[in-house]
Amino acid sequence: MNVVPEDVLKFSGIGCSSKSPTYFLNRTFGFNSLHGRMPSIATGALFADARMKGIGVSGDGDTASIGMGQFKHVMRRNVNLVYIVENNGVYGLTKGQFSATAEKGLHLKKQGENPYMPVDICMEALVSNATFVARSFAGNPKQVKELLKAALSHHGIAVLDIISPCVTFNNQENAYHSYAWGKDHEEPLHEISYIAPRSEIMLEQEMMDGEIREVTMHDGSAVILKNLEKGYDPTNRQEALRVLEEAQQNNWLLTGLIYLNTAKPALTDIYELVDTPLNRLGESDLRPERALLDKINALMF
Amino acid sequence: MTEFAGLAYYTEVPVVIWDVQRIGPSTGLPTRTSQGDLTFTYFIGHGDSNSVILLPGDVSECFEFGWKSFDIAERLQTPVFVLSDLDMGMNQWMSKPFQYPESSMDRGKILWEKDIEEIKGNWGRYLDKDGDGIPYRSLPGNKHPMSAYFTRGTGHDEYARYTEDSETYLRVMARLKNKHETARKYMPKPVLHSMAGATVGILSFGSTENAILEARHMLAAEHGIKAEFLRVRALPFIDEVTDFIEKYEQIFVVEMNRDGQMNQVLLTEYPQFAARFKSVAYQDGLPASAKWVREGILAKYETVVVSDQKSVISDQKSVAGDRKAKGGAQKKPSAKKTASAAKAGSPSKKDAAKSSTKTKKPGRKTAVKSKKK
Ligand SMILES: Cc1ncc(C[n+]2csc(CCOP(=O)(O)OP(=O)(O)O)c2C)c(N)n1
Numbered sequence: 326m327n328v329v330p331e332d333v334l335k336f337s338g339i340g341c342s343s344k345s346p347t348y349f350l351n352r353t354f355g356f357n358s359l360h361g362r363m364p365s366i367a368t369g370a371l372f373a374d375a376r377m378k379g380i381g382v383s384g385d386g387d388t389a390s391i392g393m394g395q396f397k398h399v400m401r402r403n404v405n406l407v408y409i410v411e412n413n414g415v416y417g418l419t420k421g422q423f424s425a426t427a428e429k430g431l432h433l434k435k436q437g438e439n440p441y442m443p444v445d446i447c448m449e450a451l452v453s454n455a456t457f458v459a460r461s462f463a464g465n466p467k468q469v470k471e472l473l474k475a476a477l478s479h480h481g482i483a484v485l486d487i488i489s490p491c492v493t494f495n496n497q498e499n500a501y502h503s504y505a506w507g508k509d510h511e512e513p514l515h516e517i518s519y520i521a522p523r524s525e526i527m528l529e530q531e532m533m534d535g536e537i538r539e540v541t542m543h544d545g546s547a548v549i550l551k552n553l554e555k556g557y558d559p560t561n562r563q564e565a566l567r568v569l570e571e572a573q574q575n576n577w578l579l580t581g582l583i584y585l586n587t588a589k590p591a592l593t594d595i596y597e598l599v600d601t602p603l604n605r606l607g608e609s610d611l612r613p614e615r616a617l618l619d620k621i622n623a624l625m626f
Numbered sequence: 627m628t629e630f631a632g633l634a635y636y637t638e639v640p641v642v643i644w645d646v647q648r649i650g651p652s653t654g655l656p657t658r659t660s661q662g663d664l665t666f667t668y669f670i671g672h673g674d675s676n677s678v679i680l681l682p683g684d685v686s687e688c689f690e691f692g693w694k695s696f697d698i699a700e701r702l703q704t705p706v707f708v709l710s711d712l713d714m715g716m717n718q719w720m721s722k723p724f725q726y727p728e729s730s731m732d733r734g735k736i737l738w739e740k741d742i743e744e745i746k747g748n749w750g751r752y753l754d755k756d757g758d759g760i761p762y763r764s765l766p767g768n769k770h771p772m773s774a775y776f777t778r779g780t781g782h783d784e785y786a787r788y789t790e791d792s793e794t795y796l797r798v799m800a801r802l803k804n805k806h807e808t809a810r811k812y813m814p815k816p817v818l819h820s821m822a823g824a825t826v827g828i829l830s831f832g833s834t835e836n837a838i839l840e841a842r843h844m845l846a847a848e849h850g851i852k853a854e855f856l857r858v859r860a861l862p863f864i865d866e867v868t869d870f871i872e873k874y875e876q877i878f879v880v881e882m883n884r885d886g887q888m889n890q891v892l893l894t895e896y897p898q899f900a901a902r903f904k905s906v907a908y909q910d911g912l913p914a915s916a917k918w919v920r921e922g923i924l925a926k927y928e929t930v931v932v933s934d935q936k937s938v939i940s941d942q943k944s945v946a947g948d949r950k951a952k953g954g955a956q957k958k959p960s961a962k963k964t965a966s967a968a969k970a971g972s973p974s975k976k977d978a979a980k981s982s983t984k985t986k987k988p989g990r991k992t993a994v995k996s997k998k999k
């Protein structure tokens with residue numbers, strides 16, 4: 326995709342998952358911040374230079390336990406950030422306690438039984454008006470790759486809830502976040518392939534025989550969805566919520582591009598920012614004239 | 627917020643935080659003023675950290691510290707806390723006109739593309755090149771391939787690489803300490819109100835200045851107590867503060883909180899002068915008044931200087947509920963007792979209004995009145 330490292334910023338919270346950004350894009354600025362606080366750091370840094378694209382990696386604890394408040398707001402603000410959740414149902418780094426996405430009834434040797442209902446990160450993102458919501462499974466790397474590319478092309482917040490088994494603490498066959506269960510229960514919404522930007526303007530096509538759907542991204546690239554069961558339309562938010570609910574009822578691991586809205590402005594678009602990045606503005610751009618202060622003084626004193 | 631403050635200190639991210647203090651704890655008296663967050667900000671952060679705190683004393687100084695705080699934060703690459711209070715923040719004040727900043731903006735040690743090119747990419751985010759403890763930094767968005775580094779709250783070396791090596795940790799923390807020493811150079815100087823023939827000192831910060839000036843006038847005119855008055859405007863302390871403390875055997879530390887937080891900070895920073903500090907701390911949510919300042923100083927002044935002290939001390943002690951002390955049975959009030967009497971003796975405005983100037987009676991009245999409430 327020709328990602329230029331200098332045009333990207335990396336962020337994370339705290340957890341095994343949050344250590345990921347240290348392992349890619351070494352010429353890119355990165356911030357391994359505080360537990361559950363990645364969104365506020367990312368929001369600020371992406372304001373300082375609005376030309377930058379953010380890639381954030383978080384965990385299910387980092388996002389849905391301690392970080393739920395910040396998660397919700399980074400969704401509704403549509404920050405220009407790929408927000409990856411490496412979702413394993415436990416706090417891996419602190420030795421496997423249940424996180425907020427652990428399924429009710431999950432039994433772990435050291436923890437006993439989880440009595441609480443899980444948080445569905447995709448649903449939470451949707452109800453908070455996220456503009457790109459996808460779920461994938463680490464056992465399906467091809468799909469992860471295509472979704473990642475699509476997410477990078479999205480202008481605004483792109484949530485990738487990737488079920489990523491913790492092989493140390495939560496990978497028993499019957500666990501929702503395990504490889505075995507995922508392989509057995511994965512229900513892809515479609516086959517997805519990403520196509521880099523093309524010169525001609527592509528119009529969003531209507532369903533073609535309920536088989537193929539093409540969605541044009543902000544930068545002119547396209548996402549092709551094949552084998553759409555029941556003619557799933559990822560631009561319909563109500564549908565998105567319905568299939569998530571359906572998957573919950575039927576115990577499916579629903580994967581794919583669940584929702585996409587390319588029409589909403591990203592956070593920094595709604596402010597009338599100057600072309601120069603804010604962090605490069607100097608004295609001559611910023612300092613008001615002496616006369617202005619005189620005027621203020623005259624009004625007040 | 628506390629965790630972020632520590633993170634900013636250790637990762638050396640400049641940030642300015644204004645705390646317009648109201649009375650606590652928690653939501654406290656939400657519409658009332660206070661100086662109760664001094665030790666909170668002074669000690670803020672997990673692990674070892676040091677805070678830079680600015681203490682404006684009036685509205686025009688709030689304006690000045692508004693821009694100055696950013697200069698200092700970016701120069702030092704550290705959080706700067708500015709402690710205003712509700713009285714300055716929300717009430718009407720007389721003020722001098724705002725002064726246009728004469729100095730230019732200071733963004734501190736920042737490397738852009740051409741700077742990094744000049745040094746051929748040979749730099750470290752946490753390297754102390756200049757020996758002042760302040761490293762250089764590049765900003766996200768810098769397109770030079772050698773500009774990027776990774777910021778983390780975990781241990782890191784001079785090149786921002788992860789490490790848990792003990793030696794490196796000690797080195798980094800020692801440099802941060804050195805940086806805090808450098809910080810003193812950038813702190814606004816205290817404001818000194820001198821008085822010919824002064825024998826004692828008054829030290830304060832923030833919005834209490836006018837009340838103290840008035841109280842000082844009354845103390846001189848009605849009680850013959852002449853005080854030089856220093857209004858501190860920043861932490862860490864600088865030489866001007868030390869010089870002032872060295873001058874006087876008695877220094878009344880006047881502030882609007884219950885426990886004497888500035889006094890606590892002074893005791894920590896100047897243990898060698900501990901016996902000089904007399905805490906005059908009081909808060910009921912109202913702006914400082916000359917009456918309670920005067921009464922507070924008189925209470926402390928008398929306990930040390932006037933010889934017939936016993937009953938005053940014991941009366942005041944009874945405010946705190948120590949009935950045995952009532953009647954003044956002790957022969958030699960110990961330092962400890964003096965201290966607790968002092969704590970209990972913070973006068974309220976009403977009491978202050980009733981008390982006469984320098985007999986021990988006011989103390990007794992105070993005691994009886996508060997007990998009945
Ligand atoms: C404020 C705070 N609380 C608790 C912790 C301890 N802690 C570190 S990682 C973690 C959980 C991480 O879980 P998750 O986000 O799911 O990441 P994983 O390790 O599973 O990838 C916790 C509780 C912390 N670092 N900070």
Ligand code: SF4
Pocket residue numbers: 341342413417418490491492493494
């Ligand atoms: S297997 Fe579990 S504990 Fe180990 S690194 Fe992965 S998430 Fe962390």
Ligand SMILES: [Mg+2]
Pocket residue numbers: 340384385386411412413414415416417424
């Ligand atoms: Mg986890």
